Structure formats: C-alpha cells, structure tokens
Amino acid sequence: xxxxxxxxxxxxxxxxxxxxxxxxxxxxxxxxRVLTFSLGFGPKVLSTRRGDTEYCISAxxxxxxxxxxxxxxxxxxxGRDDEFLSKTKWQRFQVxxxxxxxxxxxxxxxxxxxxxxGAEVPAFLDQPPVVGAVPADSPAARGxxxxxxxxxxxSGREVRDWEQLSIAIGTKPGREVPIELVRDGRTMTVRVTPxxxxxxxxxxxxxxxxxxxxxxxxxxxDPADKAGLKAGDKVLAVNGRTMSFSGQLSEAIxxxxxxxxxxxxxxxxETLEVPLTPERRGKxxxxxxxxQDEIKTIQPGPVQALWxxxxxxxxxxxxxxxxxxxxxxxETSPKQLMGPVAIAQLSGEYAAAGIIALLxxxxxxxxxxGILNLLxxxxxxxxxxxxxxxxxxxxxxxxxxxxxxxxxxxxxILMALMVTVIYNDLTRIQWVERLMFWR
Numbered sequence: 001x002x003x004x005x006x007x008x009x010x011x012x013x014x015x016x017x018x019x020x021x022x023x024x025x026x027x028x029x030x031x032x033r034v035l036t037f038s039l040g041f042g043p044k045v046l047s048t049r050r051g052d053t054e055y056c057i058s059a060x061x062x063x064x065x066x067x068x069x070x071x072x073x074x075x076x077x078x079g080r081d082d083e084f085l086s087k088t089k090w091q092r093f094q095v096x097x098x099x100x101x102x103x104x105x106x107x108x109x110x111x112x113x114x115x116x117x118g119a120e121v122p123a124f125l126d127q128p129p130v131v132g133a134v135p136a137d138s139p140a141a142r143g144x145x146x147x148x149x150x151x152x153x154x155s156g157r158e159v160r161d162w163e164q165l166s167i168a169i170g171t172k173p174g175r176e177v178p179i180e181l182v183r184d185g186r187t188m189t190v191r192v193t194p195x196x197x198x199x200x201x202x203x204x205x206x207x208x209x210x211x212x213x214x215x216x217x218x219x220x221x222d223p224a225d226k227a228g229l230k231a232g233d234k235v236l237a238v239n240g241r242t243m244s245f246s247g248q249l250s251e252a253i254x255x256x257x258x259x260x261x262x263x264x265x266x267x268x269x270e271t272l273e274v275p276l277t278p279e280r281r282g283k284x285x286x287x288x289x290x291x292q293d294e295i296k297t298i299q300p301g302p303v304q305a306l307w308x309x310x311x312x313x314x315x316x317x318x319x320x321x322x323x324x325x326x327x328x329x330x331e332t333s334p335k336q337l338m339g340p341v342a343i344a345q346l347s348g349e350y351a352a353a354g355i356i357a358l359l360x361x362x363x364x365x366x367x368x369x370g371i372l373n374l375l376x377x378x379x380x381x382x383x384x385x386x387x388x389x390x391x392x393x394x395x396x397x398x399x400x401x402x403x404x405x406x407x408x409x410x411x412x413i414l415m416a417l418m419v420t421v422i423y424n425d426l427t428r429i430q431w432v433e434r435l436m437f438w439r
Contacts, residue, residue, distance in 0.1 A: 004348025011347045015366050016064040022102030023066040026095040033082040036067035073400045089388050096381045103370030110363035111309040117356055118299035124209040129165040131207045133242035138206025143192035153180035162209055169194050171323055171332050173203035201335045208244040211294045212236050222288020227276035237264040246291040253278050257285035313367055320371050339421030378410025
C-alpha cells in the first residue's frame with residue numbers, strides 16, 4: 001500500500017511539475033509576471049517566495065496550476081505589459097501550448113531512456129499477423145478464423161504486425177468488428193466480437209501466432225528427463241492442443257498431476273511424440289523443465305533509440321485519437337478508461353517491477369496527459385486555445401459572460417468524464433464492486 005501511494009505521488013508529481021513548468025517558462029520568456037507556481041490544489045502545505053512568484057505544494061496532488069498576473073477578465077488589472085491579457089494572442093498561445101508540449105517531450109525522453117536499456121521482447125510482435133492457432137472456444141473460432149489466415153485489416157484499418165493487431169482488437173471488447181483476412185490467396189471478411197479480458201476490459205479474439213515455447217533446462221531424475229526431453233526442444237502441443245506460450249504449457253502440465261500426457265515436440269527438424277506423466281507436487285503437476293518463449297533482444301544505440309521513441313509515441317498518440325473517436329462512435333467501451341485510482345494501482349505494480357517499468361508507465365501517462373490537454377474543451381489548455389481561435393475568427397474578444405458559459409460547459413464535461421473514470425476504477429476493486437448491487 002505504501003509503495004503504491006509513494007509511486008503514485010512520484011508519477012503524478014513529476015508529470016504535473018513538467019506540465020506546469022512548460023507554462024511557467026513560456027510565461028517568463030514573454031515577460032508575463034507569474035504570481036503562483038503550485039503542485040496540487042487546495043490548501044497550501046509548503047510555500048516559499050522568490051521575487052514576484054510564490055512556489056508551493058498544495059494538499060490535493062491531483063493537478064497543479066500556474067497563476068499569472070491579469071490572467072482572466074475577473075482578475076485585478078492595471079494594463080501593465082507584464083499581465084497575461086496584455087499580450088498578443090500569439091504570445092498567449094505560446095504559454096498555453098507549452099504545458100502539453102512539455103508532457104509530450106517528456107514522454108519521448110522517458111521512452112528513449114527505457115529503450116536505451118534494451119529489452120527482451122516477443123519475437124513475433126513485429127511479424128505479419130499470420131494465425132498459428134485458434135482455440136476452439138475463442139471468438140476467432142466462432143467467427144470462422146482458421147490457422148494460416150493472414151489478417152490484413154480490422155474495422156477497415158490496416159494491421160501490419162501482431163502489435164498493431166493487438167491494439168486494434170484491444171480497444172473493441174464486446175463490439176462486433178469486421179476482420180479482413182487472406183486465406184489460400186483469397187480475400188474475405190469475417191465478423192468477430194472480441195471478449196473483454198482482465199479488469200481493464202481489453203478486447204481479445206483468441207488468435208495465436210505461429211510460435212512455440214522451448215525447453216530451456218531439464219532437472220535430472222524428473223519426468224521430463226526420464227522421458228527423454230532435451231534442452232532446446234520446441235513444444236508444439238500437449239494432448240493435441242497447440243502450445244504457443246510458456247504460460248499455456250505450464251498450465252497444461254499443472255492440470256494433469258499423476259495423469260499421462262503426450263507432448264508433441266520438434267527437435268532438429270524432426271517432430272516427435274513424447275509420452276510422460278507429470279509428478280504431483282501439492283495440487284499441481286510438474287515434469288521438471290525450464291520453459292522459455294521465443295524472444296529477441298533489442299539493444300539500440302542512442303540515435304536509434306530516439307528514433308524508436310518518436311515512432312512509438314507517434315503510434316501511441318494515434319491510438320489515443322482512435323480511442324477518443326471510438327468513444328464518440330461507441331466503438332470503444334468507456335469501461336476501458338482509467339482514473340486516478342487505477343493509475344495509482346498501476347504505479348504500485350510497475351514500481352514493484354523496477355524503475356524501467358515505472359518510467360515506461362510514466363511515458364504513457366505523460367503522452368496521454370499532453371494530448372488530452374489539447375482537446376478543445378474549455379477549462380483545458382486546448383479549450384482556452386479554442387476560445388482564442390474563435391475570438392480571432394470573430395475579430396473581437398468575447399464578453400466575460402460568454403466565456404464563463406463556455407468554461408461552465410467545459411467544467412460539466414470534465415466532471416462527467418471524471419465521474420465515469422472513477423466509477424470504472426471502483427468497479428475494478430473487488431470489495432467495492434460487491435457493494436454495487438445493481439451490477
């Protein structure tokens with residue numbers, strides 16, 4: 001619990017600081033007097049003053065703000081050149097845009113650091129999505145997808161590799177989607193409804209790549225050793241069921257303690273059938289092997305890592321816009337949205353996995369924060385930019401009353417969104433969900 005809380009405060013604190021720093025630096029650059037730089041809202045816990053600016057940490061760590069002199073029409077104004085509204089629209093635009101820009105730049109930098117460390121990734125991720133196996137009870141099987149099919153489009157969007165396929169399907173749980181595929185040289189379209197997996201309701205149709213786990217080690221004297229298995233053997237199937245990942249193989253073995261099974265393996269280009277009986281240990285069956293998925297190691301240099309970071313953030317940015325569009329057209333479930341509670345939980349989980357995992361999460365959240373703040377919703381940075389753009393088109397400034405109505409509308413939209421994401425967060429907590437009798 002303490003790790004989760006500390007990780008959440010760290011993640012949110014860094015992202016908010018960088019965002020507000022963007023506004024602060026841009027304001028100072030064009031000569032706007034900054035009155036307050038605050039991390040958090042509400043009562044001030046710690047504060048110090050340097051020059052005209054009060055720097056403080058406030059009690060509620062779910063945001064932050066930079067207060068500038070003459071920022072709104074309701075603020076006391078003297079007409080001095082160092083007030084925000086005394087600046088041109090172009091100068092004010094620079095101040096407003098720099099918060100989101102700093103978050104996007106932070107996402108690029110963090111992902112660059114993560115990629116510089118190198119990583120082991122599934123070997124199939126960047127391969128064309130040719131189906132290797134289809135579980136009998138999966139949505140893909142019900143939709144008529146078969147092994148050997150090459151999936152080319154999902155909902156009209158091209159998918160070039162397994163990673164793109166996972167993203168395209170993951171955003172559409174419970175929604176029937178058209179999937180275009182190539183089978184025996186013929187193009188055809190099937191319709192499949194992805195199942196919702198995990199508490200975050202990620203869509204999954206059950207197609208598996210043409211990969212198989214390998215035996216990495218053999219324990220002497222255990223069933224695998226007695227049956228003649230060797231390190232390096234590729235496990236194709238257990239009792240006729242295709243094995244694509246190490247988790248599947250572990251589960252298949254564990255389910256049969258003291259029961260004979262047949263493993264289909266590949267060794268040196270030859271396919272063999274190996275009968276053996278898992279030994280019971282507790283409630284699970286074991287055969288004494290180490291298992292490894294097919295992986296590859298990426299170790300880019302600084303320039304390549306930067307390019308890869310830009311590519312990944314571009315792809316993830318496109319996914320964010322697709323998700324927003326999907327929410328508007330009801331192709332994407334609002335249940336996939338996450339709020340502060342889910343972010344706190346993820347922060348704790350990623351922090352437990354190590355600093356690199358936590359930086360990866362921070363990169364993702366920072367990109368989301370930067371893009372979402374650009375939405376033309378009054379209250380957000382993008383909303384203020386949108387109002388300025390409308391004033392520019394109208395060639396006049398709107399009255400205080402009109403702006404107040406716009407900001408109120410934006411506030412209502414934002415609160416509705418907050419209620420939705422917090423409700424989603426609470427439904428993912430088991431003991432809270434049990435209290436929701438209407439679910």
